[in-house]
Amino acid sequence: MSIEQALAFHTEAFRAVALWTGLSLLFVLFLSMRISAGRRKLKVSVGDGGHAELTTTTRAFGNAIEYIPVALVSLAVVAVFYSAPVVHVLGGSFFLGRVLHAWGMAQEKQPAAGRMLGMILTYLPFLASAGLLIFAAVF
16 A cells, blocks of 8 residues: 555545544534523522432433443444445444433333443444454554
8 A cells, every 4th residue: 555545545544533533523512502491490509409200311321421422433443454345334323322212211101122232332333442452452
């Protein structure tokens, strides 16, 4: 592979990382804004004020914050070794999983299907990324 080909390969892979990172940032902002709106509506300055609705939106945000950074770091490292389509499959599944999980948490009846499917679509890209990165490191 020439230097130009390698540069094009990595540029496309990192553009894929940029897409999923940008969408994740917007999603985190959206989740954060839901908390702010809920606090204004319920007149709560700090915490959840004992309101289950606010507890749920806060946990949806917290859960996203717990998973998204690790996923984005893994996507960036995957982009060093693998092509843009691989990054898109991993990033897209993970992002869809986070959206479904947050939506599922907002449902009254729990456990909601969206929440469970969201966790599956979070775990599978994590496992796949781990496998790909270990493979890249060893072989």
